[in-house]
Amino acid sequence: MPRVAVYPGSFDPLTSGHVSIIQRGLQVFDKVIVAVALNVRKSGALFTTEERVAQIEECFEGQNVEVDTFSGLLVDYVKSRNTNILLRGLRAVSDFEYELQMANMNRRLNNQIETVFMMTEESHFYVSSSLIKEVARFGGDVSGMVPEHIIDDLYEKLSLQG
Ligand code: ADP
Numbered sequence: 001m002p003r004v005a006v007y008p009g010s011f012d013p014l015t016s017g018h019v020s021i022i023q024r025g026l027q028v029f030d031k032v033i034v035a036v037a038l039n040v041r042k043s044g045a046l047f048t049t050e051e052r053v054a055q056i057e058e059c060f061e062g063q064n065v066e067v068d069t070f071s072g073l074l075v076d077y078v079k080s081r082n083t084n085i086l087l088r089g090l091r092a093v094s095d096f097e098y099e100l101q102m103a104n105m106n107r108r109l110n111n112q113i114e115t116v117f118m119m120t121e122e123s124h125f126y127v128s129s130s131l132i133k134e135v136a137r138f139g140g141d142v143s144g145m146v147p148e149h150i151i152d153d154l155y156e157k158l159s160l161q162g
Pocket of ligand 1: 009018087095121
């Protein structure tokens with residue numbers, strides 16, 4: 001059986017930190033499904049779900065990466081994809097508390113599902129989608145923190161917002 005990991009998130013937008021986790025995930029798993037959350041809690045997204053999916057697809061063309069969307073309980077989605085591996089990234093201690101809570105809740109909902117964490121690379125330690133949007137909004141340089149093809153999308157979107 002090929003080992004398939006589901007990597008869920010908002011990816012608004014995909015950052016070099018996410019890219020690194022996906023690339024490293026591919027060293028361990030046969031395939032990574034990047035699952036873009038149709039999130040109830042995080043409203044006010046900058047990019048539409050379709051835009052985020054297209055951005056991620058472009059980044060991993062030709063690799064064993066599938067991009068999908070999900071709503072509802074993550075554990076149900078993971079099960080529906082016939083796997084039991086959830087992949088998440090960890091940056092700082094601040095991520096840890098939330099991730100520990102989520103992993104435990106998901107285990108309680110379905111104890112077949114295992115959450116696997118990968119530590120961020122040093123260079124991506126401070127990279128987050130929200131911070132990148134903030135920096136770009138004020139004209140700061142985000143190159144190297146977001147895949148090249150997403151940078152133009154980012155400035156364009158932000159200029160449309162005014
Ligand atoms: P969520 O809304 O679920 O937090 P994100 O898109 O912000 O979604 O992040 C998805 C996953 O990627 C989370 O596990 C998060 O901790 C991880 N992640 C985000 N940024 C980085 C980074 N710079 N390095 C490593 N992991 C990261």
